[in-house]
Amino acid sequence: MLKSPTSCALALALMAGACTTLEPASVGELKPGTDWVANSPDWASEAEAVFAEATAYIDQIAATRPSGSWGVILDVDETVMTNVTYQIERDRTGTSYSPETWYEWTQREAATLVPGAADFIVHVNAKGGHIGLVTNRRDTEQLATERNLETLGLRRHYEFQVLLTRANTAPSSEKDARFDLVPEILATQGFPDVEIVAYVGDNKGDQPAQAGDWKFFCIDQGGMYGDYCAEVPRSG
Ligand SMILES: [Mg+2]
Numbered sequence: 001m002l003k004s005p006t007s008c009a010l011a012l013a014l015m016a017g018a019c020t021t022l023e024p025a026s027v028g029e030l031k032p033g034t035d036w037v038a039n040s041p042d043w044a045s046e047a048e049a050v051f052a053e054a055t056a057y058i059d060q061i062a063a064t065r066p067s068g069s070w071g072v073i074l075d076v077d078e079t080v081m082t083n084v085t086y087q088i089e090r091d092r093t094g095t096s097y098s099p100e101t102w103y104e105w106t107q108r109e110a111a112t113l114v115p116g117a118a119d120f121i122v123h124v125n126a127k128g129g130h131i132g133l134v135t136n137r138r139d140t141e142q143l144a145t146e147r148n149l150e151t152l153g154l155r156r157h158y159e160f161q162v163l164l165t166r167a168n169t170a171p172s173s174e175k176d177a178r179f180d181l182v183p184e185i186l187a188t189q190g191f192p193d194v195e196i197v198a199y200v201g202d203n204k205g206d207q208p209a210q211a212g213d214w215k216f217f218c219i220d221q222g223g224m225y226g227d228y229c230a231e232v233p234r235s236g
Contacts, residue, residue, distance in 0.1 A: 033222030034091050037084045044115040046220050051116030054200060055123055061197050067128025071161075071218045073182055074121070075136035075201035078221035080226040081111035081148065087224055097225075099195035109148040114219060118152065120200075121159050128193055131160040132182035134175050134206075136174040138168045161186060180209055204229045 030038065054072075061070055074080055079166035086105040090096060090169045121131055137145050142165045145231045146156060154160060162185050179196070185196045199207040200217045203226045207216040 002099070006226040009056065021050055025182055028092055030088060030091045031224075033224045034084060034087045037082065037223040037224065038088060041128065044218070044221060046117040047114050050200075050217050050219055051082070054215075055120055056118075057127065057198060057215055057217075058124055058127055060129035062129065065195075065197075069194060070125060070128075070197045071130030071132060071186065072124050072198045072200065073076060073132040073134055073179060073196055074199070075115075075203065075206040076137060076149075076163075077111075078114065078202040078225060079200055079219050080114055080117045080121070080133070080154070080223075081152065083111050083225070084116050085112075093173065094144065103138075103141060106137060106144045106148075109144050109151060111148050111152075113152050116137050116144065118154060118159075121154060125159060129197075130162075130185075130191060132164070132196070133160050134164045135166075135173070136173045136176045137165050138170075139165045140168045141165065161189065161191075174209075175205055176209055184207040203227050 052171060058072070060070065061169070077083055083105065086102070089105075090101070095101070114119060124131055133149075135145070142163070145165070147165075149155070149160075156163065162182050164181060166173065166178070179199075182196065183194045186192075196214055198215045198217065200219065200220040202219045208214075216229075218229040221228055223230075
């Protein structure tokens with residue numbers, strides 16, 4: 001699969017980075033990335049394969065570290081929950097992402113699970129790991145996001161311990177400061193000295209900028225949003 005420049009046309013402003021050019025879709029026509037996520041079995045099988053790889057790594061971690069001493073940080077959109085329905089609606093109406101339509105979408109609490117994500121999160125908990133979610137959804141969207149996650153069986157305290165959005169007015173979608181906060185928040189909750197051993201995301205910025213003693217697992221989201229970390233389906 002090749003990384004197609006035209007896929008950058010669907011970049012979300014909330015993940016603004018390398019992809020800034022917006023290209024209107026033809027009315028009614030799904031873009032290749034949207035179509036791949038919505039209709040190809042490869043999307044689900046690729047996501048499940050990545051989570052299986054992450055699960056195997058977690059099993060190694062859990063075998064050598066005390067329960068409660070480690071954790072995993074995941075992105076939310078196109079990593080835990082898919083918003084392909086939102087993107088289908090954009091493509092069908094020939095429109096692009098806007099903060100207003102995105103906010104309305106989040107309030108519907110209608111995002112669905114990325115295949116493999118929930119099982120992975122449950123597995124991490126069962127093995128004694130903590131789960132932190134760090135998302136570029138806005139703080140104004142946090143309540144709806146948590147309700148959406150809960151509908152999908154992912155509840156604060158039970159399946160995840162921390163969920164960090166970004167301020168509505170934040171000038172940057174950079175996540176490093178919030179990554180650093182996750183162990184600190186866990187410490188205040190009674191879990192000191194937690195080491196983050198893995199990150200899971202669909203964008204390059206879903207891992208720390210500086211290399212460290214952790215692994216990154218990349219979910220292929222078809223090149224729909226942002227500075228995606230996976231190659232995307234060939235468009236032609
Ligand atoms: Mg994402």
